[in-house]
Amino acid sequence: MRYIIRTALLLTLMLLAVACGQSQNASTSDDSPTVAAEADPEAQPDPEAQPDPEAEGASDEIMGEGGLVIYSGRSETLVGPVIEMFEEESGIDVQVRYGETAEMAATILEEGQNSPADIYYGQDAGALGALANEGRLTVLPTDLLESVEARFRSQEGEWVGVTGRARVVVYNTEALSEADMPASILDFTDPRWAGKLGWAPTNGSFQAFVTALRASLGEEAAREWLEGIQANQPKVYSNNSAIVDAVVSGEIEAGFVNHYYLLRLLKESGGELPAANYYFPTADIGNLINVAGVGILDTARHQEAAEQFVRFLLSEEAQRYFANETDEYPLAAAVPTASDVVPLADIPTPEIDLNKLQDLDGTLELLLELGIL
Amino acid sequence: MIGDLLNPPRGARPSQQAGPPRSLRLIGVVLAALLALPLLYLLLRAAEMGPSDLAAILLRPRTVDALWNSVRLAAATTLTTTLIAVPAAWLTTRTDLPARRLWLILLVLPLVFPSFVGGYVVVSALGPRGMMQGWLETLFGIQRLPEIYGFPGALLTMTLFTYPYTLLSVRAALQGLDPALEESARSLGLTAWQSFFRLTMPLLRPAIVAGGLLVALYTLSDFGAVSLLQYDALPRVILVQLTASLNRGGAAILSLLLAIVTLIVLIFEARSAARTRYYSVGSGAKRRHSRVALGKWRGIALTFCATVVGWALVMPLAVLLFWLIRGLRAGEPMRALWSLTANSLYASGLAALATTLVALPIAFLVVRYPSLLSRVVGRVAYMGYGLPGIVVALALISFGATYATPLYQTLVMLVFAYVVRFLPQALGTVESALQQLSPRVEDAARSLGYGPLQVLGRVTLPLARNGIASAAALIFLTTMKELPATLFLSPLGFRTLATRIWDTTSEGFFAQGAAPALVLVFFSAFSLLPILVATRER
Numbered sequence: 001m002r003y004i005i006r007t008a009l010l011l012t013l014m015l016l017a018v019a020c021g022q023s024q025n026a027s028t029s030d031d032s033p034t035v036a037a038e039a040d041p042e043a044q045p046d047p048e049a050q051p052d053p054e055a056e057g058a059s060d061e062i063m064g065e066g067g068l069v070i071y072s073g074r075s076e077t078l079v080g081p082v083i084e085m086f087e088e089e090s091g092i093d094v095q096v097r098y099g100e101t102a103e104m105a106a107t108i109l110e111e112g113q114n115s116p117a118d119i120y121y122g123q124d125a126g127a128l129g130a131l132a133n134e135g136r137l138t139v140l141p142t143d144l145l146e147s148v149e150a151r152f153r154s155q156e157g158e159w160v161g162v163t164g165r166a167r168v169v170v171y172n173t174e175a176l177s178e179a180d181m182p183a184s185i186l187d188f189t190d191p192r193w194a195g196k197l198g199w200a201p202t203n204g205s206f207q208a209f210v211t212a213l214r215a216s217l218g219e220e221a222a223r224e225w226l227e228g229i230q231a232n233q234p235k236v237y238s239n240n241s242a243i244v245d246a247v248v249s250g251e252i253e254a255g256f257v258n259h260y261y262l263l264r265l266l267k268e269s270g271g272e273l274p275a276a277n278y279y280f281p282t283a284d285i286g287n288l289i290n291v292a293g294v295g296i297l298d299t300a301r302h303q304e305a306a307e308q309f310v311r312f313l314l315s316e317e318a319q320r321y322f323a324n325e326t327d328e329y330p331l332a333a334a335v336p337t338a339s340d341v342v343p344l345a346d347i348p349t350p351e352i353d354l355n356k357l358q359d360l361d362g363t364l365e366l367l368l369e370l371g372i373l
Numbered sequence: 374m375i376g377d378l379l380n381p382p383r384g385a386r387p388s389q390q391a392g393p394p395r396s397l398r399l400i401g402v403v404l405a406a407l408l409a410l411p412l413l414y415l416l417l418r419a420a421e422m423g424p425s426d427l428a429a430i431l432l433r434p435r436t437v438d439a440l441w442n443s444v445r446l447a448a449a450t451t452l453t454t455t456l457i458a459v460p461a462a463w464l465t466t467r468t469d470l471p472a473r474r475l476w477l478i479l480l481v482l483p484l485v486f487p488s489f490v491g492g493y494v495v496v497s498a499l500g501p502r503g504m505m506q507g508w509l510e511t512l513f514g515i516q517r518l519p520e521i522y523g524f525p526g527a528l529l530t531m532t533l534f535t536y537p538y539t540l541l542s543v544r545a546a547l548q549g550l551d552p553a554l555e556e557s558a559r560s561l562g563l564t565a566w567q568s569f570f571r572l573t574m575p576l577l578r579p580a581i582v583a584g585g586l587l588v589a590l591y592t593l594s595d596f597g598a599v600s601l602l603q604y605d606a607l608p609r610v611i612l613v614q615l616t617a618s619l620n621r622g623g624a625a626i627l628s629l630l631l632a633i634v635t636l637i638v639l640i641f642e643a644r645s646a647a648r649t650r651y652y653s654v655g656s657g658a659k660r661r662h663s664r665v666a667l668g669k670w671r672g673i674a675l676t677f678c679a680t681v682v683g684w685a686l687v688m689p690l691a692v693l694l695f696w697l698i699r700g701l702r703a704g705e706p707m708r709a710l711w712s713l714t715a716n717s718l719y720a721s722g723l724a725a726l727a728t729t730l731v732a733l734p735i736a737f738l739v740v741r742y743p744s745l746l747s748r749v750v751g752r753v754a755y756m757g758y759g760l761p762g763i764v765v766a767l768a769l770i771s772f773g774a775t776y777a778t779p780l781y782q783t784l785v786m787l788v789f790a791y792v793v794r795f796l797p798q799a800l801g802t803v804e805s806a807l808q809q810l811s812p813r814v815e816d817a818a819r820s821l822g823y824g825p826l827q828v829l830g831r832v833t834l835p836l837a838r839n840g841i842a843s844a845a846a847l848i849f850l851t852t853m854k855e856l857p858a859t860l861f862l863s864p865l866g867f868r869t870l871a872t873r874i875w876d877t878t879s880e881g882f883f884a885q886g887a888a889p890a891l892v893l894v895f896f897s898a899f900s901l902l903p904i905l906v907a908t909r910e911r
Contacts, residue, residue: 076873099860103763116865202609202613202616204616237603246500251501268699268883271703368435
């Protein structure tokens with residue numbers, strides 16, 4: 001008995017000792033997907049720590065101390081491989097913190113001037129706009145901004161879109177055919193959709209859509225639409241994946257989501273599912289294209305490396321990765337869309353200034369007032 | 374100090390009536406100050422809001438509804454978990470239930486599912502068109518199950534994944550009870566059932582209340598499961614404020630509301646467990662408890678255990694395996710998990726150690742030296758636990774980045790965050806262990822010439838070791854699945870199984886989330902073994 005307690009104590013003391021040793025170079029326990037295979041961070045030195053001499057020389061000049069720090073509101077599953085490609089090519093050591101888009105933005109605001117982050121990589125234009133509004137993003141070089149269409153970047157030049165995503169209506173193909181689908185998202189207020197719809201009002205992409213609706217058709221129209229949908233008693237889900245799952249299982253007939261969730265589920269389940277994405281035939285606000293984008297923080301300590309990273313995200317290699325692996329729309333370097341995705345050029349997209357999506361406060365007020373949130 | 378003013382003059386019973394040693398008091402005050410950081414942060418943030426904002430947020434019908442929903446869910450979950458945990462603890466500790474130890478492990482394991490995984494699992498298994506409906510449709514042609522969403526689903530999910538808190542707490546107490554008490558009861562003519570309800574149950578009350586408190590506060594602060602089950606509780610409203618508009622002031626006001634609820638729950642708890650002695654004063658020689666022969670009840674007991682395990686453990690495992698196999702068949706690439714696993718075990722081990730070390734002095738203050746000071750310290754310790762994890766994380770980000778820059782985003786900071794979030798889990802268990810230990814035993818050791826530290830090391834800690842080991846195990850298991858603090862406060866690049874599960878499932882990659890979830894369950898199961906060894910009756 002006593003032996004067990006003592007052994008446990010000794011073990012914990014050893015752990016503590018290791019902890020103290022490790023906290024200085026916690027970065028070596030980095031777990032980017034490929035490094036993950038080399039299990040034990042204590043037992044062997046991290047191979048990433050010794051890049052080839054040429055690259056090291058280059059990165060030393062740029063980096064000074066520590067690595068480039070990215071706060072990513074996009075998950076590691078989506079962007080981890082791209083960041084790894086960048087590390088390999090540039091020899092720059094990159095550290096990433098992953099979290100929800102809005103929570104990452106909140107973290108930067110809480111950290112204030114002491115934020116270790118160089119780059120903020122967010123899931124939607126609204127959060128990027130909100131950070132820019134707080135004065136936390138710097139103006140990017142013109143050549144970076146101009147590698148994407150003007151509608152996919154900040155007008156003040158504080159952030160640039162990297163990939164695009166389309167709002168779509170996912171529908172159950174056993175319950176509905178494409179002919180049953182309305183010409184505009186505004187028509188889903190029709191009572192025939194009562195009890196058959198799903199939405200995710202807490203989801204950032206949905207809120208961005210409502211903001212776009214307010215910006216393009218006015219407050220009254222947005223309110224009427226929300227009230228109309230609410231009158232149809234939609235099922236409330238906590239995110240896009242849950243909606244797609246519910247459509248596939250037949251729990252609901254249709255739901256408002258981003259285009260790639262169904263594509264991912266199709267890949268994961270091996271191809272055949274009774275669901276399809278629906279795009280509106282005209283330039284309806286329902287076809288909103290939102291972006292995931294990046295900005296460089298005002299407190300960035302590695303300005304040059306940060307610019308290099310943004311340039312890499314907009315390069316053909318990275319854009320090709322996003323097109324093929326995450327099923328998003330590439331926005332730069334003339335990379336074509338993946339074969340199973342409806343090309344951006346074929347979607348009649350509404351004219352909307354993404355910079356206006358930062359007015360989330362107004363959307364929140366409206367959703368709260370209507371009792372949706 | 375305030376404690377001195379309130380304490381009566383030193384009298385005949387030094388160990389209970391005298392104020393705490395100065396060092397202990399100092400430790401208590403420092404710890405309380407550190408633990409109060411989230412509360413301080415919330416007050417500062419809330420103070421930035423004008424009175425009109427305050428009124429607008431608090432008086433909104435939705436806020437009131439969400440508050441009511443939170444309270445209702447917490448109360449109901451506490452009740453249902455107690456109904457499951459007390460019989461389960463008794464069966465696995467005191468009876469001749471076949472394969473008792475195995476059942477115990479299986480019954481405690483549901484603790485390791487992160488609540489958002491629990492939410493996904495319940496929805497995909499029991500949703501109106503979920504897996505269960507699929508089977509029922511083939512068997513009986515049932516097209517649609519009733520809605521799982523809302524209160525029933527949230528209650529079911531919270532119950533399934535939190536009852537082990539009460540189970541562990543009650544088990545530790547059952548083992549700490551002096552068998553002589555029950556033997557006397559039996560020799561005085563009470564039947565086994567009578568002795569259980571009239572003696573054992575009242576003696577278990579502190580442990581039940583302590584476990585119930587953990588369940589209630591966990592439920593109040595949970596965001597993941599509750600929001601996936603579309604139940605509109607207060608944390609969801611707080612998250613909406615935070616994420617939809619980065620409105621940290623509004624979120625702070627709502628969080629303070631939650632803190633007030635926590636305080637009320639604590640007062641309620643203090644009332645219900647107040648002013649009773651729970652230790653026996655006799656010679657207290659610990660012997661093996663006699664096992665109750667279940668006899669004809671054995672079948673019912675096994676059915677009970679199997680039902681609970683089936684819902685809380687087998688169902689989630691089945692869903693996870695289904696996701697994994699479906700993904701593997703479709704050729705989803707699987708990523709290596711070694712370093713994630715190492716990080717999870719490592720951080721959780723440190724958290725278990727640190728939290729138990731912090732819990733000991735506080736539990737001592739609270740149990741041995743009841744005073745205003747110890748009450749304040751004891752309550753403050755619960756504040757971090759009753760708040761949503763993201764709120765605690767933001768508070769520590771704010772203070773850490775500004776006032777503790779060298780520690781910010783290091784393991785030290787992360788472990789501190791775990792302590793702030795989970796201390797009550799250790800505290801409740803250690804407190805009930807100490808409550809069962811007569812201070813007179815300590816007095817006796819002191820009178821025989823032991824100094825205070827010797828009494829602690831040679832008498833108190835060894836006698837309370839079951840409780841202490843359970844406390845460390847609880848913290849370990851809870852930290853394994855912790856998400857918000859790990860995401861926001863870990864060293865850059867430090868990722869765990871829990872963050873991977875979140876990272877993948879939130880993007881809809883369920884197969885890739887299933888693998889780390891299964892690894893998490895596997896390693897957590899092993900971490901239970903030392904606890905079972907440490908708490909084996911001699």
